[in-house]
Amino acid sequence: MTVRPARPDDAEAVRSIRNHAIEHSTALWTDTPQNPAQGVTWLAAHLERGSAFVAEADGEVAGFAVYGPWRELEGYRHTMENxxxxxxxxHGLGIGSALLAALVTAAREAGHHVMIAGIEAENAASIxxxxxxxxxxxxxVPEAGIKFGRRLALTLMRLPLT
Ligand SMILES: CC(C)(COP(=O)(O)OP(=O)(O)OC[C@H]1O[C@@H](n2cnc3c(N)ncnc32)[C@H](O)[C@@H]1OP(=O)(O)O)[C@@H](O)C(=O)NCCC(=O)NCCS
Known part of the structure; x- marks a missing residue:
């Protein structure tokens, strides 16, 4: 398995992994899958920033990781969400760990100060x-969101980068 910066031609594989999480899990709090054009646009913003990585195993994209601004106002500009x-x-093969290692290194090299993860409170694997x-x-944050008719709590985790 190797981790490398994402490329434009990864958009469809990334979209498929993301849409699976949208349709089947409480990891992403939306019910609306991306169409192919939205997948390209979503990844392009990360490619421009150099903040997207994919893990490749057996010639296929097995996972991805991205970071981007935690909040939009400029006062938050040194804080990234992953x-x-x-x-x-x-799952369970070390791929998430390899992706997160690459992401943290890239965010440090880019000079960001803090990384935040917003995780559904019962997502033991991600925590x-x-x-x-x-x-x-x-x-x-109790009852911060809702999906599949269930209110969800959001756990915030923080890593200092500098
Ligand atoms: C969370 C996720 C990215 C972890 O990736 P992964 O490749 O399975 O993780 P790894 O194999 O690198 O394992 C990382 C750690 O999590 C632990 N872990 C993995 N699955 C677990 C589970 N179901 N419950 C508890 N711990 C778990 C591993 O044991 C390991 O910890 P250890 O080193 O102390 O043993 C993956 O489960 C996933 O994609 N889940 C669905 C999407 C998601 O929830 N993303 C995060 C949104 S915030």
């Missing part, structure tokens, strides 16, 4: 993954 998604049939990299639990 996302890591691994194809369901490749464990982030703990492993030194992210600290800074709070949980």
């Amino acid at each position: 996302s890591v998604y691994v194809r369901e049939d490749r 464990r993954l982030h703990e492993r990299f030194g992210f600290q639990h800074v709070g949980t």
Whole structure:
């Protein structure tokens, strides 16, 4: 398995992994899958910033990770939010860890100050993954969202980068 910066031709594989999470999990709090054009546009913003990575295994994209501004106002400009998604049939093989390592390194090299992960509070795999990299639990917002008719709590985890 190798991790490399994402390329424009990864858009369809990334979209498929993202849409699977939208349709089947509470990891992403939307019910609306991306169409191919939206997938290209979404990835392009990350490619421009150099903030998208993919893991390749057996010649296929097995997962991706991105970071981008946590909030839009300029006062938040040194704080990035990350996302890591691994194809369901490749969970538990170290791919999420390899992706998050690449992402944290890239964000540090870009001079960002803090990385935030917003995680559905019952997502044990993601919480464990982030703990492993030194992210600290800074709070949980009860009933911050809703999906599949269930109110969801949002756990925020924070990693200092500088
Ligand atoms: C969260 C996710 C990215 C982890 O990726 P992964 O490749 O499966 O993770 P790794 O194999 O690198 O394992 C990382 C750590 O998480 C632990 N872990 C993995 N799956 C777990 C689970 N279901 N429950 C608890 N811990 C779990 C591993 O044991 C490992 O910890 P360790 O080193 O202490 O043993 C992956 O499960 C995923 O894509 N989930 C769906 C999308 C998602 O929830 N993304 C995060 C949104 S915030």
